[in-house]
Amino acid sequence: xxxxxTPPLTGTAAGRPAGPAGDPAQAGxxxxxxxxxxAAGRRARRRRQVLVTLVLLALAVALSVAALMMGDxxxxxxxxxxxxxxxxxGAGHFIVMELRLPRxxxxxxxxxxxxxxxxxxxxxxxxxxxxxxIIGISQGASAGAVAALLLGGATSAARYGVPxxxxxxGxxxxxxxxxxxxRDGMTGHRFVLAGIGVAxxxxxxxxxxxxxxxxxxxxxxxxxxTGSLGQxxxxxxxxxxxxxxxxxxxxxxxxxxxxxxxxxxxxxGSLGLRPEVTRAAVVALGVGLACVATAAAGxxxxxxxxxxxxxxxxxxxxxxxxxxxxLVAVVLVVGADIVAQHLLPADLSVPVGVVTGAxxxxxxxxxxASGRTxxx
Numbered sequence: 001x002x003x004x005x006t007p008p009l010t011g012t013a014a015g016r017p018a019g020p021a022g023d024p025a026q027a028g029x030x031x032x033x034x035x036x037x038x039a040a041g042r043r044a045r046r047r048r049q050v051l052v053t054l055v056l057l058a059l060a061v062a063l064s065v066a067a068l069m070m071g072d073x074x075x076x077x078x079x080x081x082x083x084x085x086x087x088x089x090g091a092g093h094f095i096v097m098e099l100r101l102p103r104x105x106x107x108x109x110x111x112x113x114x115x116x117x118x119x120x121x122x123x124x125x126x127x128x129x130x131x132x133x134i135i136g137i138s139q140g141a142s143a144g145a146v147a148a149l150l151l152g153g154a155t156s157a158a159r160y161g162v163p164x165x166x167x168x169x170g171x172x173x174x175x176x177x178x179x180x181x182x183r184d185g186m187t188g189h190r191f192v193l194a195g196i197g198v199a200x201x202x203x204x205x206x207x208x209x210x211x212x213x214x215x216x217x218x219x220x221x222x223x224x225x226t227g228s229l230g231q232x233x234x235x236x237x238x239x240x241x242x243x244x245x246x247x248x249x250x251x252x253x254x255x256x257x258x259x260x261x262x263x264x265x266x267x268x269g270s271l272g273l274r275p276e277v278t279r280a281a282v283v284a285l286g287v288g289l290a291c292v293a294t295a296a297a298g299x300x301x302x303x304x305x306x307x308x309x310x311x312x313x314x315x316x317x318x319x320x321x322x323x324x325x326x327l328v329a330v331v332l333v334v335g336a337d338i339v340a341q342h343l344l345p346a347d348l349s350v351p352v353g354v355v356t357g358a359x360x361x362x363x364x365x366x367x368x369a370s371g372r373t374x375x376x
Contacts, residue, residue, distance in 0.1 A: 045317045049324075052314045056327035063334045064108070068100050070342045103232040107333045107352070109240050110229070110300060111307075113293035115329025116251060118304030119311070119322050120286035123258060124279050127192050128367060131305035132290035133360075135195020136173050138299035139202035141291050144169020145224040145298075146206050150213045163239075163295035166224070170291030173198055178283065227300035227353025229337055236296055243292040251285050251322070258282055258320060300353045302360020303329050309367075332356060 068080045075083075075092045083096035114132070121130040132138045148165030177198060181191040206225060210218050223231060257278040260268040268275050290304060311324035336355035344350065 045315075048317070049315060049319075052311075052324060053327065056311075056314075056324060056331060060108075060327055060330045060334065063331060063338065064104055067104050067107075067334055067338055068096055070338065071095070071100065102234050102237050103229050103337070104334065105237050106232040106240065106297060107229050107337050108330050109237065109244050110293045110297045111303060111330035111333035112326040113240075113244050113247075113289040114300060114304040114333075115307040115311075115326040116248065116322055117286045117289035117293070118306075118329070119308040119320060119325040120251070120258075120282050120289070121304070122308050123262060123320055124282045124286075125191055127189060128309055129192045129305075130195075131302075132170075132286070132294075133299060133301055133303075133305055134199065135177065135192055136197075136199035136202055137170050137195075137287055137290045138294050138301075138304075139199045139206070140173030141166040141170035141294035142224045142299045143202040143205045143209075144172070145295070146209050146221045149221045149224070150209045150217055162224075166295035167291045169202075170294060171287060173202065174283065174287035174291075178280065223298045223351070225298070226351045227294075227298035227356070228351035229297055230351070231297075240292060240296040244289065247285055247288050247292065251289075254278065254281055254285065255320070255322070262320070298351075298353060300333060301357035302363070303332055303356055306356075306360045306363050307332060332359070 065077060065080060068084075069075045069077065073091075073095055075095065079092040080096060083093045084101075087093060118131045121132065121135070122128055124130075129135075145162050145166040147169070148162045152161070152165070173195075177191055177194050180194040183190065210221060210225070213221070222228075257268075257273055260271055260273045261275055261278050261282075263271075268278075293300070307329035308321065308325040311321040311328045312318070314328075315321050315324060333352065333356065336359065337352045340350050340352050340355045
């Protein structure tokens with residue numbers, strides 16, 4: 001039998017393009033090659049997301065342990081872990097469980113709330129300046145709390161009166177902004193411009209109330225101007241945890257709609273989404289998260305503004321980065337509280353909001369100078 005002299009069909013001769021150097025892994029139609037490229041890109045993005053998330057989580061855990069160790073009575077890692085595990089024999093149990101852990105958990109919850117709120121605002125309004133502490137939400141909550149303290153006769157013993165007033169003030173500002181910014185739809189630049197004006201108005205109200213009050217009353221209201229974790233106690237932490245947990249569950253329910261909204265109103269509408277309803281719901285959730293955080297710890301400055309863009313820059317894929325924004329905010333709040341408590345001279349002890357403001361202020365200047373803001 002005479003062997004065939006016709007070579008086997010491979011690569012282009014078989015109707016399928018051959019890969020470089022005949023690599024069969026690269027062979028296929030242009031559509032198959034493009035599909036493999038997209039799949040490889042998705043895998044690379046997932047790997048980067050996992051890596052960034054794990055690094056941020058590890059940093060948050062390290063800072064948390066450091067916060068529990070540091071203080072006038074220093075503890076070792078073993079003593080901290082023993083106290084957390086329930087060992088009641090050591091002297092560190094009371095220090096960790098009753099003094100330092102409530103403050104740490106409060107800082108974590110406040111960071112998560114502000115981080116997610118900032119990510120929601122900046123994503124849905126498509127403006128890096130759309131942050132609760134830029135557009136007046138935090139200032140409205142602060143004005144409500146100060147008014148309750150100085151005009152309503154509330155005191156620090158009134159456990160729920162002042163936080164409820166802060167919630168009312170923040171939500172009132174949110175509703176006002178939505179009404180002012182609405183013109184057959186809502187765009188980010190109108191919302192931000194209106195918010196900056198409202199923020200100045202709320203700050204003026206707070207300043208006027210402070211100047212008309214007694215020194216002792218003004219001192220009690222200082223928390224609601226700067227932001228602090230010094231008032232932490234387990235009752236406050238549990239209340240905040242419930243509020244943040246409920247709001248985060250609602251955020252998870254609207255996450256798919258927000259993903260579609262990022263594609264643009266026309267495309268989102270063609271996929272069955274009602275853009276304005278979704279946008280209003282997301283803004284309401286962002287207002288709620290910012291208000292409950294402010295009601296618990298005061299307006300901790302620039303956390304919601306700084307954390308989301310840092311998280312998105314770390315990921316580099318244009319996603320919402322809600323989880324990563326929350327982790328960056330936790331790192332920022334816990335790290336700033338360590339600086340405020342332990343790394344400044346004793347006579348310069350300041351609330352955590354002063355330290356975060358010192359970090360966020362230069363970032364805002366850089367953002368404006370570099371021309372990275374854009375209209376929605």
